[in-house]
Amino acid sequence: xxxxxxxxxxxxxxxxxxxxxxxxxxxxxxxxxxxxxxxxxxxxxxxxxxxxxxxxxxxxxxxxxxxxxxxxxxxxxxxxxxxxxxxxxxxxxxxxxxxxxxxxxxxxxxxxxxxxxxxxxxxxxxxxxxxxxxxxxxxxxxxxxxxxxxxxxxxxxxxxxxxxxxxxxxxxxxxxxxxxxxxxxxxxxxxxxxxxxxxxxxxxxxxxxxxxxxxxxxxxxxxxxxxxxxxxxxxxxxxxxxxxxxxxxxxxxxxxxxxxxxxxxxxxxxxxxxxxxxxxxxxxxxxxxxxxxxxxxxxxxxxxxxxxxxxxxxxxxxxxxxxxxxxxxxxxxxxxxxxxxxxxxxxxxxxxxxxxxxxxxxxxxxxxxxxxxx
Numbered sequence: 001x002x003x004x005x006x007x008x009x010x011x012x013x014x015x016x017x018x019x020x021x022x023x024x025x026x027x028x029x030x031x032x033x034x035x036x037x038x039x040x041x042x043x044x045x046x047x048x049x050x051x052x053x054x055x056x057x058x059x060x061x062x063x064x065x066x067x068x069x070x071x072x073x074x075x076x077x078x079x080x081x082x083x084x085x086x087x088x089x090x091x092x093x094x095x096x097x098x099x100x101x102x103x104x105x106x107x108x109x110x111x112x113x114x115x116x117x118x119x120x121x122x123x124x125x126x127x128x129x130x131x132x133x134x135x136x137x138x139x140x141x142x143x144x145x146x147x148x149x150x151x152x153x154x155x156x157x158x159x160x161x162x163x164x165x166x167x168x169x170x171x172x173x174x175x176x177x178x179x180x181x182x183x184x185x186x187x188x189x190x191x192x193x194x195x196x197x198x199x200x201x202x203x204x205x206x207x208x209x210x211x212x213x214x215x216x217x218x219x220x221x222x223x224x225x226x227x228x229x230x231x232x233x234x235x236x237x238x239x240x241x242x243x244x245x246x247x248x249x250x251x252x253x254x255x256x257x258x259x260x261x262x263x264x265x266x267x268x269x270x271x272x273x274x275x276x277x278x279x280x281x282x283x284x285x286x287x288x289x290x291x292x293x294x295x296x297x298x299x300x301x302x303x304x305x306x307x308x309x310x311x312x313x314x315x316x317x318x319x320x321x322x323x324x325x326x327x328x329x330x331x332x333x334x335x336x337x338x339x340x341x342x343x344x345x346x347x348x349x350x351x352x353x354x355x356x357x358x359x360x361x362x363x364x365x366x367x368x369x370x371x372x373x374x
Contacts, residue, residue: 111184202293247320270369273371275357
């Protein structure tokens with residue numbers, strides 16, 4: 001279970017001067033008593049069903065053993081405050097892609113192939129434009145991920161939702177499922193020292209860190225949502241609404257090819273620290289990070305944000321990582337090239353009980369849910 005509580009301020013709300021993800025209202029659950037008590041209650045439900053749960057809490061998805069070596073992977077997620085950006089632009093036909101991406105990308109991380117998702121849409125009002133465009137995005141995302149959306153729920157809860165555009169307040173959440181043979185579950189259990197870390201390019205900011213980005217651009221930078229930004233080659237709204245990349249085509253092809261994949265990691269909040277969510281006691285040496293998209297440089301410069309914070313909050317140009325045996329590297333690159341996805345050799349795994357992530361070119365060490373300079 002990966003809970004990310006988030007305060008949802010308006011784009012004009014003032015914050016503390018010491019700018020970070022915490023000061024803009026996003027809190028860590030790592031040491032929160034309420035979160036721990038919630039988790040304790042949920043863990044007590046595991047034995048209430050006669051279906052075996054294969055994994056512990058804390059991974060990207062869990063797997064239910066439904067018999068005959070068939071595992072049903074399951075995960076749930078939403079789009080966060082990217083919804084506020086959609087309201088500001090009054091454009092909703094990409095948010096559905098984000099919802100599917102955030103769910104199916106997590107399903108991939110246990111070695112499963114996504115097969116279906118159900119959605120939950122909460123709205124202030126049943127505005128035709130809003131619902132139709134959300135539906136368009138869900139369809140586009142489903143086509144890329146090759147999944148069905150056989151059911152869902154729409155709830156009209158005006159009193160519970162706020163919006164910068166009256167009547168257009170909404171929330172969008174999905175729950176995805178996938179299939180994986182029980183004996184083929186991948187959770188990093190076979191990582192060995194020297195295994196190669198490869199990074200797949202993101203499409204931009206994806207669906208994490210939008211609260212901080214809005215504070216930077218609209219609070220500090222005084223940008224408007226329709227401001228054309230030369231460095232981006234488009235308006236700010238268009239950049240921030242760029243859909244999260246769906247990695248299903250490339251990852252499922254790697255899995256079908258039977259490659260020696262050791263771990264699959266969706267790079268979301270906590271950045272490259274997501275690499276440590278594996279079973280093996282290992283860390284990573286990242287020798288060089290690729291140049292991130294211009295949006296990240298703008299956020300860092302305008303907000304005067306440290307490397308430590310940027311690499312904790314954002315994907316920094318890499319949306320998904322694959323750890324493989326060295327001999328499989330060429331095969332991974334070939335698949336990515338065929339599917340027109342940029343792939344980078346970033347580093348390698350090392351034995352490390354502390355599970356540190358060292359980013360050499362940025363002189364960062366990541367551990368205990370934070371990065372520090374060395």
